[in-house]
Amino acid sequence: MKALTIRQPWAGAIAHQTEPKRKVWSIKGHKRVLTPLGQVKPRQPTAEGWRSACGCGWAAPQSHPSKRAAEVAYRSHLDEVPSEQWPVCKRCEQHTRPSAMSTGSPHLCKKCRTAATREWAERNPSAWERHLRKSLLKRRYGITIEEADALLEQQHGRCAICGVAEGDSRGFRLHIDHDHATGVVRGILCHLCNSGLGHFRDNPEFLTKAIAYLTASEERKTA
Incomplete structure (x- = not known):
């Protein structure tokens, strides 16, 4: 087990906390459907895994060990739609394949979210350290x-x-x-x-x- 306060890489960090909440992007005709195949317990995977499907009729051929894995499968499915339907990152303003969009800051692509987080953390080191500790405690120990x-x-x-x-x-x-x-x-x-x-x-x-x-x-x- 790790210590209460640790330093982690920039990847996967929070975006600017001062920004207003952005609307989650969507692709017409598609809607995520993630279903647990067993009893869900806090911070513990279900024994049977998760099923990933879409409102368009697509369904993953096999179950996934975690909800996150099921989400990844769904986004990989969305990558197959025409690129002009892909979401647009609000920072770089580029059409980005769904699997490359951030889940924590859905209006940004992963690269831009990492860059935005690094800039924010450098300006707010104390708040960044507190965020890391808060995130670790909640994620690992609840x-x-x-x-x-x-x-x-x-x-x-x-x-x-x-x-x-x-x-x-x-x-x-x-x-x-x-x-x-x-x-x-x-x-x-x-x-x-x-x-x-x-x-x-x-x-x-x-x-x-x-x-x-x-x-x-x-x-x-x-x-």
Whole structure:
């Protein structure tokens, strides 16, 4: 698991937050139809996948492992329409194949969105850093910045296991720890404790045996 605050590449970032919301482009006669083939759970793929289809009658020949993959298949289908029907990027003003249009800022192509994001982030470094943290927490753990900060405050700004403070002398930041089976957040740990649980495969039995092993070793030393 990664630290709370990380730096990521520019690609796939937000566009200007000061811009008004733009209308999503559409192609006449086509409408996206994405259907889950099983129960949908937060931040977990459906076991059966997703079906991708279009209002024009097109349907993907096979299911897709995620909603995003189904969306990609639909946009690839739209690439087949005549280029004069393709959406026009509001920044470069070029007809752009649907698969090359941004999903986060639908009025921009992916190249222009990346450029716009880079320019905005350079002008607003603090807001950009906060956005990265907000996006990571919501996407990976399903919590807000406020919830993460409240959890850390409950732990007095320290690792829930060893008690080390955030930003310790080793250069490690505290990490969000969660149950990999359910996705539920359990607490905030330092890098070493978080990695330790992972190495023990989150198995309490293994940890109990490890404690007994170390205790027996210490007892032999003093015998």
